[in-house]
Amino acid sequence: MHRLLRQIRSLKAEAVPLIAERNRREKNWQEKVVPRHAEEHLLRVILVFRYGRPRIDKPLALAHERALSKLGIDEASSVKHVRKILKKESPDGDIESEFCTWVGQMPDWLRYLCVANISMIVLKLEVPLLPLSLFHKLSLTTSDMDAWPLLPRGMLEPNVHWQPI
Numbered sequence: 001m002h003r004l005l006r007q008i009r010s011l012k013a014e015a016v017p018l019i020a021e022r023n024r025r026e027k028n029w030q031e032k033v034v035p036r037h038a039e040e041h042l043l044r045v046i047l048v049f050r051y052g053r054p055r056i057d058k059p060l061a062l063a064h065e066r067a068l069s070k071l072g073i074d075e076a077s078s079v080k081h082v083r084k085i086l087k088k089e090s091p092d093g094d095i096e097s098e099f100c101t102w103v104g105q106m107p108d109w110l111r112y113l114c115v116a117n118i119s120m121i122v123l124k125l126e127v128p129l130l131p132l133s134l135f136h137k138l139s140l141t142t143s144d145m146d147a148w149p150l151l152p153r154g155m156l157e158p159n160v161h162w163q164p165i
Helices: 002-051 060-071 075-089 095-105 108-113 116-122 132-137
Strands: none
16 A cells, blocks of 8 residues: 555656646647637638628638639738738737727628637637627538638538527
């Protein structure tokens, strides 16, 4: 019994630096990586909204392709390009205020499809509320929901589980 307790104490002592390193990495991920992904996500959503003419009845991938074509850019350079546009448009170069402006102008269905609210929350920005009726009538596919921080490829689908009262 004493030998087992010594082994457990020894294992706990050996785990301390490993746990500390894991915690350090997770903290770095939460403070630096996730916000960067959220910002890039909103830049992509704004790109599609402003330049892609998205439609609720068409896959978002089509609007994304239109936006890239209209600006003459590819996906790899799209985030930098839109960031540069927003910095020029902002009086003080603060693109977060531009995020609030553009996301606030988007149709609810587009914010819902692109899960833009997740990025707004990560960046601690004011999140416009989505109407509950949207969740009742339309749903995201799992693949589109899991696309974050990239854009979804598809479109919203009718919610087959919704029953009007």
